[in-house]
Amino acid sequence: MATVEEPRTFIRPDGKEKVTGTGRYTADLVLAGELVAKFRYADHTHARITRIDTTKARALPGVLAVVTHEDVPDVLYGGMVQDRRLFAKDTVRFEGDVVAGVAATTAEIAEQAAALIEVDYEPLPVVTDFEAALADDSTLVHPTWESYEGDEALGRHDNTLGYSTIVKGDADAALATADVVVKGRYFTDPVQGVPIEPRAVIAQWQGDKLTVWTSTQVPYAARAGVATTLQIPESNVRVIVPLLGGGFGAKCDFHFEGHVAALAKAARRPVKLVFSRREEFFAVGHRREGMVIEFESGARSDGTLVARKARLVLDKGAYCGEGGFFAQMAAMHALGPYELENVHIESSLVYSNNQPSSSIRAPTAPQVCWALEQHMDELATALGMDPVDLRRKTLIETGSVTATGQVLERIAMKETLEKAVEMIGYGQELPDDEAIGVAVGWWPCFASKSGAYVKLNPDGSGTIITGAQENGTGSVMAMPTYVAAELGMQPEDFSMLYQDTDAAPYDMGSCGSQTTFNSGRAVIAAAVDLRDQLLDAAAEKLEASRDDLELTGGSILVMGSPDKSVTIAELAGEGTFHGKSEDVVPDGPEAPAEGCVGRLGLESFHAPQLIAHAVRVRVDRGTGVARVLEVAAAHDCGKILNKIGADGQVYGGVVMGIGQALSEGTQLDAEGRHRNAHLTDYKLVTASDAPKIDVAWIETDTPGAGPKGSKGVGEPPCVPTAGAVANAIAKVIGARVHKLPMTPERVWEAGA
Amino acid sequence: MSVQTFTTASTVEEAIAAVAAGARPVAGGTDLVVGARTGKSTMPESVVAIHRVAELHGVESLADGGLRLGALASHAEIAASGDVRKRFTALSDASAIVGSHATRAQGTVGGNLMNASPAMETGGPLVVLGATATLRSPSGTRSVAVEDLWTGPGKTSAAADELLVGVEIPAPAAGTGSAYLRLEYRRQMEIAVVGASAAVAVADGVVTEARVAMTALSATIRRIPEAEATLIGSDGGSAAIDAAGAAVAAASTPISDVRGSADYRRAMAAVIAGRAIETALSRAREENA
């Protein structure tokens, strides 16, 4: 185990164009003859549609297409359960359901036309209380749920889209024997991804071939979604992603590419959709879910955790999308990185008429971690133990076996805790309105197939052709670094051809902290293939044995004969070199997970990333305003490839975590409509609020890690921040805040 | 509806003529344009840009010890003025925290006042500093106390053909200190949920003058005479401050919305007003020292 001290840095080559304003994002593209798209959204959050009349909209001069469910194939789609149509047919189920789309010559005309569409409804009872939606007599959001295709392991029933348990031993019996038992109930508001670039989509048909430029994190999923919903061959669809202005998960999954393509087809013109900030809030079926979280834990007086019970209810909103795995993911975070003798965790993912939730950076983890880490601190208080000591006693370490039976090897959980408390100066004297809080968390790697090509250009530079995305996560730094290392070249020698589904092999996209893990593996394999070709060519040219050749500094040398060499540029000018990857997806670790239901593969955490955050917080007792002054973030994310890039992920993740802790929350009205769908009242953390953030990397060689021992980096940084902040606030005010975000009013209510 | 007529005035006369002909003046546009874009208000059909009118600019210290602000004085200019910081401190406090750097560079005091939001930053300080607004129309010029400028949220007592040309603040009495404080959830890009302004004069350890105003706690920014009465003649100690804070809370008629409940706002009215008064008092004592 080593701590990274020396920076290994390669600064992102796309940074300059982005910060100087010359970069082109999707909304910046202009196609000759393009039309503007606008949507007519649901007028109720739950209602039966009895009539749609588009006559007046179609008659408006300047309108070239109006599309409803009647104009597209009747297809249900959705990642894990197929429960949604592009355009609502008989029922609308949330505020952002699209009833119709309009393409017109100007935005004003398109908007006017959308308003002219007549839609009659029969309102239905609205299900916004997602915990009440579990009741047997609740209104069903999807009365025909049984007819939907979906992943069998989800355990669907009525409004329950997913149900998952983790069971080990007999938690109730163990609680009865515990020296100390602590209980808690916590609520979290939904949170948004809030990419700075509101999404945009442009679709253009040429005969049967469709090109879609779209701000997506997952172009291959977008391509599949278009093909499925419009019933066209996937090979007829090309998805290109211009520069992406952030996503944070909200641009994962297939969203509006199908709608825009349908409009472009009907209008016979290219059509562009650019979301307003308001739409980016309410209309995107993709936000962090609200939760109700209940914990009950028992410990022996020495701190040993004899049992943990948890009941989690997660708000899925109206549709499934890719987020069907949340019940099990949340259950794993309710377990947390702890050694537990007995466990009973029950987690339900529930349909409602709220905005659909799907993966936002480390889905389910920050909220569950926030609740669990407060619960652990409460347990420490009840035991009369220091909360850090309780964690020292109970955290997982190499050799630990999780409650699902996964054996953990070569992990640095406890080391991250020690590093974080050391960096922040835990235990120091502080003013009485300040305190330090600590929290820990974990997050898995996701193994998925990926492919890549690397070719050399005649001038000796290289091009990496990959499906990897650049969502701010740094693939533009990681991929050239990996390839350059294999070829004895510099990262600057490579450009990337990425974000074009016709050019590169399949890739999962920028999600699940997977790019370095999977796309990295693919580009290294392609570079190795290319290296072989170069060595063959050099061996022939230099009349040397391949085994005597060495690639370094842009040249191939014969070892021991310094005058015999050829530059890679020279070879590239003479021949054709292109490497391709052969992919072997690594197997995940085994976990028997006996007695657990709703198993979707998350019962074991592949090469887990481990995180400890310690934060110093000041609370204004008069107003309840809490300010994070300092954060020490220690991470075991395996080997760090590029410290400047990895540190950047932590800075951003921590700031996002602080937002989740203190100010970011979507407020819904009684019918599930957004009340703060704008940046004035959905309060992001600003640069002026960002605290001092110290980062430490504890490097491990965890089995099953990605290329060169790397694990993921992008998602974990926002996992434990809110929990650490909560624990600090509780220390200052002497009371717990049970609602997230912990707004000034909530802190004040709790007893600041 | 989009803008049909857009002109740019280069003199006050041109600006007044355009306004008299029905055009809405746009100064920095940070309320007018942003509000129309987000659907809060509609874009006027006819607009006259006044930012090039030289006479409407400037922050000027007057010979009699007063201060004159051109309607187009930006928050950044006001916050950067040493004289404002020293003698009209509440206004400096306010301008320094409007929006972000960009908002302060673009937004003007005239736009702030005429937009008439009960949450505006500079209104409370100008009220407690006893400022008057100068309004001009083709039929002449008149002065109105800033505290009488607003008649409701988004409404002013100015006639449709009147242009605000400037604001004058009289010389503060000897030994005056003032302060503006806003409840802030974050450090930039904040909007007042509760704000309070105080201007107090202290002589021989006794409060001789006090003006207290609340922001974002009723339909318009207004003074709270009950709070002022508890301070005048007192020693400005914690009992007087608490009583004044309580008076502000009692006078407030807050709403409940996404920014906070009425209960929280009322409680914060007392806290924030108390702190504003306390700061103003300590500044006044520094003046006396």
Ligand SMILES: Cc1cc2nc3c(=O)[nH]c(=O)nc-3n(C[C@H](O)[C@H](O)[C@H](O)COP(=O)(O)OP(=O)(O)OC[C@H]3O[C@@H](n4cnc5c(N)ncnc54)[C@H](O)[C@@H]3O)c2cc1C
């Ligand atoms: C991101 C952001 C953050 C903000 N934060 C704050 C904040 O923290 N605090 C705060 O108080 N405000 C804030 N504002 C609001 C706004 O910036 C201020 O009110 C600013 O002072 C308005 O000035 P302006 O010159 O831009 O006004 P404009 O938008 O040009 O005008 C506003 C109104 O006043 C009228 N008007 C302008 N000048 C005159 C004149 N000379 N005579 C008659 N009528 C006139 C206009 O017709 C219009 O109705 C914020 C705005 C934004 C966009």
